[in-house]
Amino acid sequence: MTEISTAQLMDRLGAAADALTGKLALLSDADVRAATELPGWTRGHVLAHVANVAGAVARQAEYTVRGESIEFYDGGQGGRTQAIEMAAGHGAQEHRAAVDAALARALTVLGGLSQEQWRLPINYRNGVVYDGALALWRELVIHLSDLDLGRGPETWSQEFCLYLVDFLAARVPADTRLKLLPLALAPMTVGDGDHAVSISGMLTDIAAWLAGRTPTMGSLRAEAAADSVDLPALLPWPSALAK
Missing domain, CATH: 3.30.1050 (Nonspecific Lipid-transfer Protein; Chain A)
Structure with missing residues (x-):
């Protein structure tokens, strides 16, 4: 596949974020507690994970532009798992607030980068900021499908x-x-x-x-x-x- 430009990637991220938050706005507390096809995960687990990933991508960009390096997830893989489990049981409104804040943070940080800064190294698969943004796009699209809210793989471009x-x-x-x-x-x-x-x-x-x-x-x-x-x-x- 031909690499998409950073401007195109930002467009894709914005569209994916809008699609996710639009569906999330319709969920009740009972909806959030419903199981998904992901083993052991409710919709709440998926939403907690999405917020966690968006925050992780944002902080990678924030740190690398300052010339600093930090783990992808706060506390590493153990911290990732703990954060998901702690937030999974939250109500719909809490999930909406967390996802909205994390996505806004990520899109704001990424949208303010220069072309050179997109190529700065991050602690994700030995990659650069661009790779982290691709990962966020991937997470948003796939996990929206996991939520089983009418945006399954058949809607993937x-x-x-x-x-x-x-x-x-x-x-x-x-x-x-x-x-x-x-x-x-x-x-x-x-x-x-x-x-x-x-x-x-x-x-x-x-x-x-x-x-x-x-x-x-x-x-x-x-x-x-x-x-x-x-x-x-x-x-x-x-x-x-x-x-």
Whole structure:
């Protein structure tokens, strides 16, 4: 996928933030307590995580422009887990306030960066601020789908799906090569192993499967040596710090 500009990325972040907060505005306390497909997580866990990620991306940018370095999450992975568990049980209004504040902070900080500052290093996958902003975009779009509020993977844009295919190529096992055959689009190959498997279906379903989510537009079909096979098992999510 061709790298999108920082201005385009800010547009995508703004749209994703608006979509999430628009849905969040409709939730009751009971809605927030409802379970999601993520094991052990309610909507409250998802919302606490989103606020945590947005705050983490913001503080990475804030610190690096001052020439300082700090952990992605306050307290590391243990701090991340603790913060989510402590906030998950909050009511809808508390979640709205936390998510709104974290997103406003992140968008304000990122929107004020110079082009040079977008390339400053941060403590996220040995990357730079741009990578942190991409991660926030990814988190907002995917976790809005996890909330099951009518914005599932079938609503993901072609641009976002192609970005996910590129990012999630790291989930393909070393011995496997996937030939992705999205309907009405050019084939793509991810992985370079000897075991070749073809996956056909809607691009949104392919991206959802690679992201560990349930495809929503139809059945994906997998073939190896002209025979139908099960979808291959994938490696863990390719991130040291964030889902």
